[in-house]
Amino acid sequence: MFFRIDFSNELAIYEQVVRQIVFAVAGRLLREGEMIPSVRELARELTINPNTVARAYRQLQDDGVLASVRGTGLIVAEGAATRCRQRRLELIRQRLAQVFEEARHSRLDAQELRQLVEEEFFRGEGQDRSAGE
Amino acid sequence: MFFRIDFSNELAIYEQVVRQIVFAVAGRLLREGEMIPSVRELARELTINPNTVARAYRQLQDDGVLASVRGTGLIVAEGAATRCRQRRLELIRQRLAQVFEEARHSRLDAQELRQLVEEEFFRGEGQDRSAGE
DNA sequence: TATACTGTACTATAACCCTAGTACAGGTGC
DNA sequence: GCACCTGTACTAGGGTTATAGTACAGTATA
Numbered sequence A, B: 001m002f003f004r005i006d007f008s009n010e011l012a013i014y015e016q017v018v019r020q021i022v023f024a025v026a027g028r029l030l031r032e033g034e035m036i037p038s039v040r041e042l043a044r045e046l047t048i049n050p051n052t053v054a055r056a057y058r059q060l061q062d063d064g065v066l067a068s069v070r071g072t073g074l075i076v077a078e079g080a081a082t083r084c085r086q087r088r089l090e091l092i093r094q095r096l097a098q099v100f101e102e103a104r105h106s107r108l109d110a111q112e113l114r115q116l117v118e119e120e121f122f123r124g125e126g127q128d129r130s131a132g133e
Numbered sequence C: 001t002a003t004a005c006t007g008t009a010c011t012a013t014a015a016c017c018c019t020a021g022t023a024c025a026g027g028t029g030c
Numbered sequence D: 001g002c003a004c005c006t007g008t009a010c011t012a013g014g015g016t017t018a019t020a021g022t023a024c025a026g027t028a029t030a
Helices: A013-026 A039-046 A050-062 A080-105 A110-122 B013-026 B039-046 B050-062 B080-105 B110-122
Strands: A066-069 A073-076 B066-069 B073-076
Touching (some): A013 A050, A013 A080, A013 B080, A050 A066, A080 A110, A080 B013, A080 B110, B039 B050
Antiparallel strands (some): A066 A073, B066 B073
């Protein structure tokens, strides 16, 4: 699968799972109606506790991203793609705004900030461009 | 003062305080040798617990950013400016890398991402440019 | 029917984060 | 000396996160 957990991240593990599934649906790595990994399977894969995965899945159901098929598993809900795309944009925008605000507030030189942005934007360019859309 | 706490932020409060002081020193809003707000004063101002501020200050001492003057208070340590500038760059770089990686991994269109970056970069341009350096 | 898989729901424990309150040694200024 | 400020160090309790383990109803498959 295409999920990774960053244990040194300040974000809670279950939040990372939620976020990555939202992003995966937004990027059509997961399609509407498609089944997602089971609670136990994903937990094993990420070496985290099944309860933590279950918590993420429950929240994603509340958000309308996932839907339960009794006794079988969870699928990507109908209409989730559009919603996730919207949410992905908001999340990225929010992060960018936060970094820029922080930088400006501490009077980091605009040009220096600009240069940082350019460097990081083009770093890793050409990665994650392989798998067929 | 120039500190603000975002209670909805995933970052722990004491971490936010640490971060903001590092950034303030980097941006010369706090100069070496200058006294910083007392534990109780900052706690009152931010409406958080003095223990939380004390914890942040203790960590900043361990990091060599602050130095204790017994019975009087805490000052910005000698040599802190350079160290904080370095750290600010790393922190910003890290955040940018994270956002870009996330966006690319979910196959957000490069141009769309680029546009988001431009929008947010120039939003708020002209703010935080007032107080005299 | 039996087996093996789903999600879901519990209890319990440990580690943090934050708050609240109290206490004390040390410095400053009247 | 006295009042008032400083940092620092405790105890205690509540909330969240993550872990471990157990249990059960529902579904698919052989």
